[in-house]
Amino acid sequence: MLQLLLYKGLLLNNGGYYQKYKTIFLEKNQYNFLLLGSSRAESHYSTKIIDSTLHVNSFNLSAAGASSEFSYRLLKVYLKKSNAPKCVIYELDIMNVGNFEREIKDFNNFFPFLYTNDFYEDFSIIEPRYKLFKHIPYYALPFCGLKNISTSIHGYLNIPNKFDTCYYKGFVSYHHKLSKDSDIIKKNIFISNYTELYLDSIISICKKNNIQLIAVTSPIYKGGSIEFLNKNNIIDVIHQKFKKNGVQYFNFSETSFSNNRYLFSDIYHLMPEGSILFTKQLCDSLIIKNYNQ
Numbered sequence: 158m159l160q161l162l163l164y165k166g167l168l169l170n171n172g173g174y175y176q177k178y179k180t181i182f183l184e185k186n187q188y189n190f191l192l193l194g195s196s197r198a199e200s201h202y203s204t205k206i207i208d209s210t211l212h213v214n215s216f217n218l219s220a221a222g223a224s225s226e227f228s229y230r231l232l233k234v235y236l237k238k239s240n241a242p243k244c245v246i247y248e249l250d251i252m253n254v255g256n257f258e259r260e261i262k263d264f265n266n267f268f269p270f271l272y273t274n275d276f277y278e279d280f281s282i283i284e285p286r287y288k289l290f291k292h293i294p295y296y297a298l299p300f301c302g303l304k305n306i307s308t309s310i311h312g313y314l315n316i317p318n319k320f321d322t323c324y325y326k327g328f329v330s331y332h333h334k335l336s337k338d339s340d341i342i343k344k345n346i347f348i349s350n351y352t353e354l355y356l357d358s359i360i361s362i363c364k365k366n367n368i369q370l371i372a373v374t375s376p377i378y379k380g381g382s383i384e385f386l387n388k389n390n391i392i393d394v395i396h397q398k399f400k401k402n403g404v405q406y407f408n409f410s411e412t413s414f415s416n417n418r419y420l421f422s423d424i425y426h427l428m429p430e431g432s433i434l435f436t437k438q439l440c441d442s443l444i445i446k447n448y449n450q
Contacts, residue, residue: 158294164269170321173324174329175312180216181234182275183270184239185240186238191216192207192218198217199328200329200330201427201431206433217328218232222261222262229358237275243369251346251374251377251392252385254347257352260283266305341384346388346391373406375435376411380411388410
């Protein structure tokens with residue numbers, strides 16, 4: 158079948174996000190330190206710096222657009238094949254805590270993994286169309302897009318894609334184009350029941366597997382003051398929730414360089430230089446707190 162040939166080409170890629178997905182969903186791993194969250198976690202936590210500073214073997218599981226449910230299911234599927242890590246750092250995105258919609262960003266990138274039961278069983282709950290994509294011949298093909306076709310061809314030809322070299326152990330570092338700040342309407346944020354449910358699930362699965370869970374909110378441009386009216390209140394609620402469950406929480410949303418526009422590609426995401434500064438700050442804090450004692 159044509160689409161299976163397409164999927165095979167995607168899985169032949171030995172770099173970039175397909176190598177990352179293969180590590181998560183297909184391989185048995187021994188990493189003892191994991192990073193978990195959305196695109197902010199994927200591009201803010203340098204695994205190279207974490208490894209060298211904390212003397213651990215880390216991997217960044219994070220995926221763009223990941224909700225608390227997606228992150229929970231990602232960790233759950235990972236643990237079915239791989240050894241439980243000693244520690245998981247979970248990025249708590251305060252801008253997404255009000256989310257209540259189930260969604261998988263770039264859902265078509267995961268098509269090759271529909272034939273692995275671990276992935277399919279959990280992620281078809283979030284994206285019910287995965288059942289159709291798996292069982293109806295050629296139904297998935299129009300959703301693949303030119304990007305996946307190009308990536309598949311690169312896999313067959315063993316030619317790296319443009320951004321493959323930007324990945325290191327799940328962490329992605331590349332220079333975004335500096336975006337202009339659009340007109341932002343200030344708003345109140347809240348924590349949805351959906352987010353709370355899966356935060357509890359992440360806490361529970363870590364306790365069950367004897368994993369130390371540490372929650373972090375990484376830097377936001379100007380500490381989020383240009384968008385959120387009640388950020389400090391939400392941070393306090395989050396802190397109390399984690400404290401109640403014995404989870405250490407680090408709030409780096411406002412840090413020494415939060416007002417430096419050139420260290421942010423947009424108000425939410427750091428440039429590589431900002432990621433380096435943040436990861437070093439985090440590692441210093443973890444050492445002070447004796448995270449592994």
